[in-house]
Amino acid sequence: DAKTTQPPSMDCAEGRAANLPCNHSTISGNEYVYWYRQIHSQGPQYIIHGLKNNETNEMASLIITEDRKSSTLILPHATLRDTAVYYCIVRVSGYALNFGKGTSLLVTP
Amino acid sequence: GAGVSQTPSNKVTEKGKYVELRCDPISGHTALYWYRQSLGQGPEFLIYFQGTGAADDSGLPNDRFFAVRPEGSVSTLKIQRTERGDSAMYLCASSLAGGIQETQYFGPGTRLLVL
Numbered sequence: 001d002a003k004t005t006q007p008p009s010m011d012c013a014e015g016r017a018a019n020l021p022c023n024h025s026t027i028s029g030n031e032y033v034y035w036y037r038q039i040h041s042q043g044p045q046y047i048i049h050g051l052k053n054n055e056t057n058e059m060a061s062l063i064i065t066e067d068r069k070s071s072t073l074i075l076p077h078a079t080l081r082d083t084a085v086y087y088c089i090v091r092v093s094g095y096a097l098n099f100g101k102g103t104s105l106l107v108t109p
Numbered sequence: 110g111a112g113v114s115q116t117p118s119n120k121v122t123e124k125g126k127y128v129e130l131r132c133d134p135i136s137g138h139t140a141l142y143w144y145r146q147s148l149g150q151g152p153e154f155l156i157y158f159q160g161t162g163a164a165d166d167s168g169l170p171n172d173r174f175f176a177v178r179p180e181g182s183v184s185t186l187k188i189q190r191t192e193r194g195d196s197a198m199y200l201c202a203s204s205l206a207g208g209i210q211e212t213q214y215f216g217p218g219t220r221l222l223v224l
Binding site: 030032034041042043044045046049085087091095096097098099100101102 | 140144150151152153154157164165168202207209212213214215216217218220
């Protein structure tokens with residue numbers, strides 16, 4: 001699977017949009033970009049995934065650049081409960097998610 | 110509907126003992142995965158089951174670790190002769206099938222502490 005690079009930590013004010021970047025410059029054409037998050041002491045929670053097109057669901061939006069070498073996860077109105085570690089994962093095989101270290105997002109009041 | 114469940118939520122054992130960790134996947138999910146997460150790190154893959162068989166056990170660290178899924182549903186991760194370095198969060202996930210677009214849904218984990 002392609003390697004991903006994420007900032008180790010980010011802050012965001014409550015109510016503002018949180019934009020979490022991810023670089024995956026070695027991604028290949030059939031690799032999906034997945035985002036999970038992990039709130040302290042809980043299991044990872046699936047957020048969203050995409051291949052080429054931008055995606056949106058009730059939790060977040062995923063913006064993938066045209067060359068697919070980077071993506072951004074957007075939480076449109078961050079709340080304190082969004083404080084978590086966010087993992088960007090590029091996936092080609094059917095299993096074995098490679099989580100890396102992720103971005104620790106702190107949402108402040 | 111019910112998500113992935115794991116029992117126990119916490120397990121404390123002594124070095125050298127045997128432990129079993131249980132995972133109940135989402136009903137109907139044929140694929141099941143085990144991961145291990147050390148403090149401050151992301152989860153690391155251990156083993157993947159498709160149905161009853163282990164399709165990939167390349168992540169198991171050594172032969173003290175073993176997992177089974179005899180009826181294609183519940184899975185048990187077994188650790189023999191536990192060591193202090195085995196202390197970690199053990200996470201189970203399941204997906205409808207094993208394909209690349211199949212989202213893995215995780216349980217709450219079992220926190221294992223080996224004294």
